[in-house]
Amino acid sequence: MKSSEFDLAIVGAGMVGVSCALWARMRGLSVLLLDENPPGSGASYGNAGTIATYACVPVNSPDILWNLPSLLFSKESPLGIDWAYALRNLPWMLAFLRNCTPARVARITDILGDLLARADSGLDPLIEAAGAGDLMVANDCLYIYSTAAGFARAATGLEGRRRNGVAFDVLEEAAIRALEPALKLPIHKGLMFRGARHVRDPQALIERLHACFLEKGGQWRQTGVTRTEAADDGVTLHLADGGTRVADKVVIAAGAHSKSIAGSGAEALPLDTERGHHLMFHKHGGLVSRPVGWADGGLYATPMAAGLRIAGTVEIAGLEQPKSPHRLAYLKRKAHQMFGDIGAPDEDWLGFRPTMPDALPVIGRSPHSGRILHAFGHQHVGLTLGGITGRIIADLAEDRAPNFDISMFDPKRFGSKSGSR
Ligand SMILES: Cc1cc2nc3c(=O)[nH]c(=O)nc-3n(C[C@H](O)[C@H](O)[C@H](O)COP(=O)(O)OP(=O)(O)OC[C@H]3O[C@@H](n4cnc5c(N)ncnc54)[C@H](O)[C@@H]3O)c2cc1C
Incomplete structure (x- = not known):
């Protein structure tokens, strides 16, 4: 094998990969970042934009087990499922359901809570280095429950948030309507996540981080990576354009597509996708002054630089199918229930959340080789956790121990056979 050209090569330039690249470069490593697409054009492009340090309660919940029939069959459910796909991926589905018991959910909540509490320490140095403070808005985040039953079901989650030090106030309907007068949806109670x-524009944030990475001497190549080959003295990357590159270590940060990189050890892990859609209403960015999550609807309305973004819902249908007209129609219906007739959306989008069945990201050394590092599976909170993941990966790339326990994110937690946990 030819000798290493880089200390670190990173596959994938979403929020996670770009954050890894900038952290590693700021530590002085020579870094090559590769993606078949422009930076920030995967799931990181169209998310709801929340830095959701409060979001320690996973989608997995005992509620899903108890309400499965209505969640799966109601036209008004925020969860959609392609049965043929789900049956082909039964081990993932069963592992996901196994992680819906109260004990597992409490454990996941505490692990995520601890990681989310550290998120700003990974993100803020990147925002500062890239001069991206103008893209950040600090105006709290509101979460609304339309019914007493919905709010009652959230009790365990609220307890989990309190246990993990999340700062929030419970607001009554009148206070919410005074804060956000454009809201027309039924309101029982809400949560205001303080701080x-x-x-305002997630892709612009990633572009700024990427530009900063280049300014600091990082190298960028727009091409896919098909395969990695680890040896004792380095890792060879096989590129879609036929070339190869050799790096001392390699990071797999290709989001929901990470399994497609042969030889990386990601192929064997139970990574799947929770598809999410968004609609943009360009003229309506002023309708709310902060992100408003609608718990019963499974979505956020976020004021963005380009207008109002209605983003969310979960669809289990894999990576191959196009946008779902049903999901898009659902989002439009919900947008109209939230704000009245705001007309037709100007844009729509489908993105692939990378999700492990235990709702925890995979951050650590590949079962295949200590020279291959995994950084994917950040499900609903990858924009929030990209920065801290980058800091951990920079530690591992330098063979340093991170300053907290990361064993819960170890790729080896799934054992040698995938889908088992
Ligand atoms: C509707 C929706 C709303 C969301 N809202 C929020 C939110 O408010 N807050 C939050 O924190 N998170 C949110 N998320 C989740 C968040 O967007 C994701 O967790 C995050 O973007 C994942 O980042 P990533 O870098 O791992 O993946 P991606 O952004 O998908 O990046 C992966 C990159 O890898 C590249 N790639 C794939 N295969 C290869 C290959 N073989 N070779 C080279 N490159 C490759 C892709 O082109 C892509 O650019 C939301 C997600 C959705 C869908």
């Missing part, structure tokens, strides 16, 4: 921030 929460959001990003």
Whole structure:
């Protein structure tokens, strides 16, 4: 094998990969970042933009087990499922359901809570280095429950948030309507997550981080990576354009597509996708002054630089199918229930959340080789956790121990056979 050209090569330039690249470069490593697409054009492009340090309660919940029939069959459910796909991926589905018991959910909540509490320490140095403070808005985040039953079901989650030090107030209907007068949806109660921030344009944030990475001497190549080959003295990357590159270590940060990189050890892990859609209403960015999550609807309305973004819902249908007209129609219906007739959306989008069945990201050394590092599976909170993931990966790339326990994110937690946990 030819000798290493880089200390670190990173596959994938979403929020996670770009954050890894900038952290590693700021530590002085020579870094090559590769993606078949422009930076920030995967899931990181169209998310709801919340820096959701409060979001320690996973989608997995005992509620899903108890309400499965209505969640799966109601036209008004925020969860959609392609049965043929789900049956082909039964081990992932069963592992996901196994992680819906109260004990597992409490454990996941505490692990995520601890990681989310560290998120700003990974993100803020990147925002500062890239001069991206103008893209950040600090105006809290509101979460609304339309019914007493919905709010009652959230009790365990609220307890989990309190246990993990999340700062929030419970607001009554009148206070919410005074804060956000454009809201027309039924309101029972709401939560105000104090100190929460959001990003006015997630892709612009990633472009700024990427530009900063280049300014600091990082190298960028727009091409896919098909295969990695680890040896004792380095890792060879096989590129879609036929070339190869050799790096001392390699990071797999290709989001929901990470399994497609042969030889990386990601192929064997139970990574799947929770598809999410968004609609943009360009003229309506002023309708709310902060992100408003609608718990019963499974979505956020976020004021963005380009207008109002209605983003969310979960669809289990894999990576191959196009946008779902049903999901898009659902989002439009919900947008109209939230704000009245705001007309037709100007844009729509489908993105692929990378999700492990235990709702925890995979951050650590590949079962295949200590020279291959995994950084994917950040499900609903990858924009929030990209920065801290980058800091951990920079530690591992330098063979340093991170300053907290990361064993819960170890790729080896799934054992040698995938889908088992
Ligand atoms: C509707 C929706 C709303 C969301 N809202 C929020 C939110 O408010 N807050 C939050 O924190 N998170 C949110 N998320 C989740 C967040 O967007 C994701 O967790 C995050 O973007 C994942 O980042 P990533 O870098 O791992 O993946 P991606 O952004 O998908 O990046 C992966 C990159 O890898 C590249 N790639 C794939 N295969 C290859 C290959 N073989 N070779 C080279 N490159 C490759 C892709 O082109 C892509 O650019 C939301 C997600 C959705 C869908």
